[in-house]
Amino acid sequence: MTRGRIRARLRRSHFHPFSCMRPRTEDGKGPHPIEGPGYSRVVHCNQPRMHRRKPLKYCSNYISTTKYNIVTFLPKALFEQFRRVANIYFLLAAILSLTPVAPFSAVSMIFPLAFVVGISMAKEALEDWRRFIQDMKVNTRKASVHVADGFGYKTWEKIQVGDVVRVEKDQFFPADLLLLSSSYEDGICYVETMNLDGETNLKPKRALEVTLPLDEDEAFKNFTGTIKCEDPNPSLYTFIGNLEYNHQVYPLDPSQILLRDSKLRNTTFVYGVVIFTGFDSKVMQNSTKSPSKRSRIERKMDKIIYILFSLLLVISLISSIGFAVKIKFQMPDWWYMQPSKPENLYDPNSPVKSGLAHLITALILYGYLIPISLYVSIEVVKVCQAKFIDEDLKMYDEETGNTAEARTSNLNEELGQVDTILSDKTGTLTCNQMDFLKCSIAGTAYGVRSSEVELAAAKQMAMDLEEQDVEISNGSSLKNHARNSWENSSGTRN
Template identity: 40%
Template sequence: MQRIFCCNKNKVTTANRIIKANNSIYNELKKFPKNRISTTKYNIITFLPKNLFEQFRRLANAFFLFLLILLFIPQISSLQPITTLLSLIIVLAVTAIKDGVDDFARYRSDRQINNRRSDILINKELIRKYWKEIKVGDIIRINNNEFIPADMILISTSEPNGLCLIETADLDGETNLKPREALEITINHQNDLEKLSKFDAEIECELPNNNFLRFEGTLKWNEQIYSLKNDNFLLRGTRLRNTEWTFGIVCYAGPDTKLMQNSDKPKFKRTKIDHWLNKIILGVNYFL
């Protein structure tokens, strides 16, 4: 096993986070986010103003709105604005309905994921709770074929050597299984809930980032410091395979997980035709 001393160049820098296992009071003071995720663009309050703002970023819509305003001024135009008004309302309504349906589908997907369940160790007992209730510092048990609910440090597995296999197909598309291993000092905890509930290790790790291939940190326990690396790390979105169970300590939850750090908020899509229309409209206005 590798220990880290003060002179080690690989020691975690001051720009990091500190987590204490089985110490909810300390971890809550750090105000780490919970494990609930949201990939939607809108909510009930922001849908209308935000969607209209995005739609009027299309110069064609903005042009017709400006034209509509001019039609309402009798000194400028004698034409009735009703035709232009109805056309603009229909275009905006159809686009808003489509965006609303797409965003509702994202909301349903988020709700389904947030309401998945995992076993959390609380007062020497495993309690089945929703993913959205998981917090940093919790000790989680993952059973075979279950998805990992958050980024975790592997403590122990059903294998005597502390190894487990995970599938990362949902992250990188690779179907081959990848091995992960627990530190030698934590292997002996196995499935002993009493030992695990008294496990008071302090984990110091890097700040949340989107690098799937790197993890650096240290685990301090019984006045000894041990190095943590990517082989000791379980990513949210991966799946436990060919291993009866594993235990892990949550170090990143919800939006801080590497999976969510790599997921951009959905953006308002504009096609090449939209870009060309914007240029044409600007050109026409310039020459007029």
């Protein structure tokens, strides 16, 4: 069904010299020699049903950036919690509290540990749930996809390899696409890849000339073709493949590839066929799993825990040695220390056994030297800091309407701490912003502001005039001084 849009009339001219982007066949070169490992991708254009069985069954377009899922949450979250030295110590103390030598009940050791670990795991689950919600917003975006009777809307997660997709201006590409045609007659489109490489300048893409007639919805009713190309890889700037269309083979290169998460700009619409979906797309190939982030404060806390545990061990050893000495030499004479069953822990004939048992008791008894509530306090403070960041009015961007969003609270205390800046000489750290100052149209000047060049020139002229004034004044004073000196010398001679 034709959408009735007026195609932009843009011809090949000196204004658009894209000769470097033309297909290789125009230069007399043939298709790419695609053989061997790494080039096993086969895509049947406009025939997604052929990719439902192996070996042509590829991954879905569903993506997930979460750290956990229902199955892996418990083991992974527990592993993350017991990476902390203090939690390992309290776990060992909780296990020792189950033995007969514990000075108090095991509940008093197990409950605080379970509370601390539970609070931290709940925070991890909440932050991962937010990532899941953001992923769902992306996966449920709508895209215009060709079906049997025309184009209809599908969610991104239901797009398959081989689907023909129509993307409108200022929309993101739902997957890695092969550009077939655009609203321009030359098949040119402009793409913003800021989400991929941080570049704000628009990059031109150009379709093959053989697919330029596919510029309306009805043209895809009987469209078929086969793409043989490289396997999924993380290289954003390379692509090798061939398109078999109308019994001929045409080479493909990166100038015909539209990458996922890039945006269509300055072009009314484009048509493209899906090559890579989901985690096979280049942007997801470059993504990494959510790492376990630990701040400097947590690492420093681990060192402090080591010091406190060493001090605790020294105190417990001194106490145990003194207890063993008392048991061996003074136990029989101290009537108030005589237990009802001396063979258990107070046997004067085995003071070493009694000392070791007392060592476990001392470790548990003096264990409060290591504060278990410290981690809870820090977790609560981090969650509150993340909430304040989300609601900070001074971190609101009026131009884009975006607010600050703390996706994780593990590194709040390290915000704004720059350690190393790596940059090239192209001005990556500059702000590419253009302000209108003045212009001249048909002899009429518009704009009253002065450019920085004019201001610098005026300032320089003012400085030059000041220097000239100083030189003139200095010259006049020298002449007057010379004249006075000559008159004085003349009077002296007379």
